[in-house]
Amino acid sequence: MRFVLDAEQRLFGETLGKLLTEAAVPGVVRDWATGRRERGLALWRSLADAGVFAVAVPESAGGAGPLPVELVTAFHELGRHGAPGPYAEAVAAAVLLDRLGDEAIAGRWLPAIAEGTALVTLALPPAVPYALDADAAGLALLVDGGRLCAAVPGGVRASLDPARRLFPVTPGEVLAEGPRVAAAAAEAYDMGVLACAAQLVGTGRRLLEVSVDYARTRRQFGRPIGEFQAVKHHLADALVGLEYARPLVHGAALAYGTPDFARDVSAAKAAAAEAAYAAAKIALQVHGAIGYTDEYDPSLLIRRARALYTAWGSPSDHRARVVASLAG
């Protein structure tokens, strides 16, 4: 097993990081939140060109996957920058459509996902009851018991994270039925969970970096606040949590295709959610009032961390899955 990224994987992450930095994501998020999606969709397409979705689509269907290590590398970057849009949902949808074994559906949608020509989203109740950005999606899916349906969105529900436009959905046209749907949905869920976990670690990591920078420069009592031990210890604690969440995410990616994958993505998601949310609260505390404002860009990531904490299954859901798999 490789526990560190190879040169190519690192380059992939760096390329995405550069692309996201140039896109100035906080502004894109603010647009997205008010329904102005042009810049967000352009970013979606350029990330697709860089291979973000291809890693989840098999080569036979126009992708380069499955490449789970590349996938977590990509989602770490998406999390660092807080890109808006149903990225985790799209890779989960890719897995779902691939595993369904329906060539017409796969042929129609998988290349589109890999190329980023359509926004694709899905709801997988009960853990993922709402479909992110369903109003703008070329394809919105809903797994409704044993059926795979087109999702019909209701009215948008506001989230703490302004970029997360959540839509309650009802089943529309039935696309597939039978036991294969449940099996494909289970695999899709695991991949979505893994993507979300990687995103959380990236978000937490960025919040830690921003907070460290702030603690170096913000002065009170005639010195940088980073000189105060209370502030130092908060930041050190955030690091400890994140440092041990990341290997769980990477380890889960390596377990892809083994019977341990479901257990390992759950372990990763539980740890990543706790570490990222702890980092977010520390970021808020270390910033003081400025971190509690809407206009301060890192506060977007603080909100994202809290929203993703319960997205794709809450930490207690995932802990329960870990324990159930161990008991079995």
Added chain:
Amino acid sequence: MDLDLSSVEPFRAEVRAWLREHVPAAPLPSLEIEEGFAAHRAWERELHEARLSVVSWPEEYGGRNATPLEWLVFEEEYYAAGGPGRVSQNGINLLAPTLFQHGTPEQLARVLPSMASGEVIWAQAWSEPGAGSDLASLRATATRTDGGWLLNGQKTWSSRAAFADWGFGPFRSDPEAERHRGLTYLMFPLDAEGITRRPIGRIDGKPAFAELFFDDVFVPDRDVIGEPGSGWKVAMSTTGNERGLTLRSPGRFLAAADRLVELWREHGDPADTAMRDRVADAWIKARAYRLKGFETISRTEDVGAESSVNKIFWSELDVALHETALDLLGPDGELAGEWLEGYVFSLAGPIYAGTNEIQRNVIAERVLGLPKAGSR
């Protein structure tokens, strides 16, 4: 002192009956937006007409001379009944006690009645961009002029100043003096000539606070609280109230804990004992805060730096309680609603009224007597 809870039962019954009749059935819009601010102001008037807006004040200013125990009981009933958030809270809890201690009779008579009725809503203007935890480094100035003072500089994070009527806070009146001296505590109308306000959105976008810019704002002598130059002492008499019981009364947390228990009954999974324990802890801590409140009002000596213990307790309880609620709601936890509103509010608790890091320093040094950092 013995607390006789049964002696306040008639008062409790009266308050409960009134609240049952009057608390709006549907929650008012958030008090952090203009529409909600107005609705909450109207509610303050209604409370005042029943002499329930400031029960512990003397009658001449709109109160009932209620004892501290009666005040605790009022707060319990108020929040149990789902009473609206108090848009006047920073005037009532942070300015009024300062006036009772340092104000002139003229100031009391002029300021308190309109505060009690919600006609004038007050905003605290202490913090500056460069002076948060280190308040004594504040730089906004008050310069002597004929018959009063001219204010210049900037204040920030002033809660509800986007819609409030008057502000209060310390300004530097003697730039030569040592930094804790040479401050003067003043009151000023927020629509005074020379004041520019810029609302600031809190983390959910609601304009819950504002930045204030002062450009030669004239304040007459009668609006100075305490002696010129004694602003630090005047300000510090407020912090005891801010950190002590009054700003966040036990009733608030008892009611929230009861609602959390209800939420657990509706949404909780009995097999999820970790979640069950968090619900139980929230309830236990709310009860501890209540009993500690009774203990505090029974004491005769000054609570002093121990108010810092209190501030840490309520602010961390509030965050934990609301996090538990969001986690119980699972994927619905991120959705706008009363629990999320309460969660967003709770997140600021460890920051305002003196950050919890500062409170821990105070506890360590002044309550426990540990050596001061940096002192040799």
